[in-house]
Amino acid sequence: MHDITDLERRGIPGVFVASDVFxxxxxxxxxxxxxxxxxxxxxxxxxxxxxxxMRVIAERVVDDVLxxxxx
Numbered sequence: 001m002h003d004i005t006d007l008e009r010r011g012i013p014g015v016f017v018a019s020d021v022f023x024x025x026x027x028x029x030x031x032x033x034x035x036x037x038x039x040x041x042x043x044x045x046x047x048x049x050x051x052x053x054m055r056v057i058a059e060r061v062v063d064d065v066l067x068x069x070x071x
Contacts, residue, residue: 001029004037015068017061019044038068 004016018026020041030036042057049057 001026001033001037005033005035008035008037013069014038015040015065017042017065019046038071040064040068 001016004014007014014037016026016037016039018039018041021044023041026039026041040061042061046054046057
């Protein structure tokens with residue numbers, strides 16, 4: 001969250017991507033930082049996924065990420 005906040009404040013657009021179990025934590029941290037970044041949440045867990053599984057997840061959300069960048 002700190003990285004996307006820093007990039008946005010520098011004028012570099014970005015989207016915060018995290019797994020869906022972190023929705024509430026992301027909202028709390030965004031409030032604490034005073035910044036609400038564009039966000040896309042993906043299915044959890046991530047760390048044990050194969051490269052092929054990660055590609056499938058990425059393909060599912062790429063349009064959401066592009067829309068979030070335009071907001």
